[in-house]
Amino acid sequence: MTDRTLTVEQLIHEDGPVLLTATGELDHHTAPQLTRTLADAPLSPGAPLVIDLSGLTYCDSTGITVLVTTYHRARAAGSSLKLAGLSDSLTRVFQIVGLDQVLSLYPTTEAALAAARH
Amino acid sequence: MTSQASAADPPPGRGAGRVPDPDVEAGRLSAVRRYDILDTPPDGAFDRIAALAGRLFDVPVATVTIVDSDRIWFKATHGLEGVKEIGRDPGLCGSAILRDDALVIPDTLHDPVAADNPLVAGEMGVRFYAAAPITTPEGHRLGTVNILDTKPRSITEDDIATLSDLAAIVMDEMELRLSALNALREEQERRTAESLHAERERARAEAERAAREQAEKDKAAIAAFASTLQRTLLPPALPVVPGLELACHYRTASVHDVGGDFYDVFPVDADRWAFFLGDVCGKGPEAATVTALARHTLRAAAQIDPDPVTVLSTLNTVLLTDVAAGSRFCTALFGLLTPHEGGDFTVTVASGGHPSAYHVRPDEGGSVWVKAVRPKGGMLIGAFPEAHFAESTFRLAHGEGLFLYTDGLTEARTAQGAMLGEDGLTGFLHQRTGSLTATALVDDTVTLLDALPEGVGDDVALLTLSVPDFESVPEAGVAATAHTTATPEHFGQE
Numbered sequence: 001m002t003d004r005t006l007t008v009e010q011l012i013h014e015d016g017p018v019l020l021t022a023t024g025e026l027d028h029h030t031a032p033q034l035t036r037t038l039a040d041a042p043l044s045p046g047a048p049l050v051i052d053l054s055g056l057t058y059c060d061s062t063g064i065t066v067l068v069t070t071y072h073r074a075r076a077a078g079s080s081l082k083l084a085g086l087s088d089s090l091t092r093v094f095q096i097v098g099l100d101q102v103l104s105l106y107p108t109t110e111a112a113l114a115a116a117r118h
Numbered sequence: 119m120t121s122q123a124s125a126a127d128p129p130p131g132r133g134a135g136r137v138p139d140p141d142v143e144a145g146r147l148s149a150v151r152r153y154d155i156l157d158t159p160p161d162g163a164f165d166r167i168a169a170l171a172g173r174l175f176d177v178p179v180a181t182v183t184i185v186d187s188d189r190i191w192f193k194a195t196h197g198l199e200g201v202k203e204i205g206r207d208p209g210l211c212g213s214a215i216l217r218d219d220a221l222v223i224p225d226t227l228h229d230p231v232a233a234d235n236p237l238v239a240g241e242m243g244v245r246f247y248a249a250a251p252i253t254t255p256e257g258h259r260l261g262t263v264n265i266l267d268t269k270p271r272s273i274t275e276d277d278i279a280t281l282s283d284l285a286a287i288v289m290d291e292m293e294l295r296l297s298a299l300n301a302l303r304e305e306q307e308r309r310t311a312e313s314l315h316a317e318r319e320r321a322r323a324e325a326e327r328a329a330r331e332q333a334e335k336d337k338a339a340i341a342a343f344a345s346t347l348q349r350t351l352l353p354p355a356l357p358v359v360p361g362l363e364l365a366c367h368y369r370t371a372s373v374h375d376v377g378g379d380f381y382d383v384f385p386v387d388a389d390r391w392a393f394f395l396g397d398v399c400g401k402g403p404e405a406a407t408v409t410a411l412a413r414h415t416l417r418a419a420a421q422i423d424p425d426p427v428t429v430l431s432t433l434n435t436v437l438l439t440d441v442a443a444g445s446r447f448c449t450a451l452f453g454l455l456t457p458h459e460g461g462d463f464t465v466t467v468a469s470g471g472h473p474s475a476y477h478v479r480p481d482e483g484g485s486v487w488v489k490a491v492r493p494k495g496g497m498l499i500g501a502f503p504e505a506h507f508a509e510s511t512f513r514l515a516h517g518e519g520l521f522l523y524t525d526g527l528t529e530a531r532t533a534q535g536a537m538l539g540e541d542g543l544t545g546f547l548h549q550r551t552g553s554l555t556a557t558a559l560v561d562d563t564v565t566l567l568d569a570l571p572e573g574v575g576d577d578v579a580l581l582t583l584s585v586p587d588f589e590s591v592p593e594a595g596v597a598a599t600a601h602t603t604a605t606p607e608h609f610g611q612e
Contacts, residue, residue: 028400028401060525060529060576061397061398061399061400061449061525062399062400062401064399064447064498065399065400065445065446065447068445068447068498068501068502069445072445096449096471096472096473096474097449097471097497097498098470098471098495098496098497098498098505099471099497099498101495101497102497102501102502102504
């Protein structure tokens with residue numbers, strides 16, 4: 001049995017971007033944890049939201065739902081959502097559901113933060 | 119001992135005035151309505167109480183009356199023929215209803231209020247009147263039990279107590295009658311619900327029976343959902359499609375988290391058929407609501423325009439606008455089947471963010487040629503207003519099959535602990551040696567799932583279609599089977 005947990009850390013950069021790091025498995029059981037952190041994350045035009053998913057080993061449909069909901073919330077607040085560091089398998093999942101056509105994906109957190117500051 | 123109490127001489131502090139208190143009267147009338155007794159046909163129990171009162175007190179007339187807003191209605195009479203109701207004039211019953219205790223008028227001609235009552239002043243010439251109120255447990259006076267005579271008389275305290283007891287018996291009868299009425303109403307509602315239920319059950323094909331029985335076994339899970347919702351969650355039985363073999367399988371990972379997998383096959387017009395298979399993101403009752411909404415929308419949209427991309431676009435719009443859907447999305451494959459003279463089918467499949475279907479046919483080397491049906495660019499349905507969908511068209515020939523699944527299958531973990539994955543699934547299909555009929559494809563996949571040590575972590579829905587080999591087509595040219603399995607794994611049964 002693999003260890004199916006999720007840890008979420010939040011870091012607010014002084015110059016604007018909010019960085020969240022989600023590590024582990026994002027599924028039906030762990031999604032509420034990310035949802036709670038995201039609900040508290042400040043979203044404003046000057047604060048793009050970057051989520052580092054490089055440590056995410058699994059993401060099911062509930063996880064996808066959380067990310068899509070966050071995308072809509074960020075847009076409504078005039079902010080933006082940038083996802084960074086998707087693994088090949090996660091990229092594959094995103095391609096299947098067509099999220100790669102809508103969400104801004106970056107290979108690394110550094111690239112996402114750079115784009116956020118731009 | 120004689121009681122001298124009368125309407126003209128009310129005991130102090132009893133509130134027995136001539137005019138009813140509006141609040142008391144409103145409560146009283148609502149109680150009268152609740153017992154639902156006004157204008158009911160004669161009833162043996164009440165008739166016997168009136169007759170008993172007549173005999174006990176040796177009076178010519180005894181009645182059980184219920185007082186309505188503007189009339190006194192006779193529920194039972196003894197010695198008084200042909201009178202159904204009288205006006206609510208003061209003096210006799212009209213005054214008795216305003217008192218908590220019994221009203222006794224030994225001689226009506228000596229009572230200034232009673233003397234003017236039509237029963238006294240009129241043809242009947244009532245001289246003696248006594249009444250005890252019929253009082254509900256909440257204290258509402260519904261009416262009275264009355265004894266009347268044409269000559270003055272006096273009665274004892276014991277007699278008054280007896281009259282009050284008779285009124286209490288009337289109240290008991292009315293309580294029993296009300297309970298019976300309520301029980302009857304509940305029974306009728308239950309029967310209506312049952313017959314409605316039975317009708318729906320009949321409409322459901324035999325293939326679903328097993329699934330329903332399983333669902334009914336877990337009462338706790340069912341209690342979490344409205345029964346209607348529960349019924350919509352069960353996978354439909356597949357129809358018989360001429361020239362095509364169909365099979366499906368549905369299993370939930372847990373009966374407590376009803377998921378959102380759905381599929382269906384249905385006719386679009388005289389020749390063409392449509393099929394779909396999808397998965398609502400998330401679990402639980404809200405996901406289930408979307409499952410039902412998606413299924414109905416796909417069917418309805420296909421009747422208007424069966425073009426698969428158009429159908430998925432319609433579902434996208436509906437999920438975005440329907441409040442019941444909330445922020446719920448789904449993925450789905452929607453296909454349109456057009457038969458050809460030779461028995462082949464043209465299949466057009468649109469994808470809305472769903473894993474590929476697999477087109478399979480026997481290859482020359484004795485294994486299976488597997489091709490992913492992967493329309494480019496189809497997106498999650500119900501998540502974005504600007505979502506677009508893509509379709510691809512191919513020919514499903516004799517001996518070929520089409521395999522659709524939800525990701526519970528590819529996310530099931532193998533003995534090595536890794537997910538089966540798309541590669542694992544295509545490998546499994548490629549290495550199959552059995553026939554490529556729809557039934558065999560489903561059966562073998564179910565065997566594969568059952569062999570997994572951890573079972574499945576998510577719901578799995580499978581839908582397969584196959585065009586029979588030339589040699590296996592019966593002379594009538596129709597070969598069709600529908601096979602449904604629904605296995606809540608919770609019970610560990612197959």
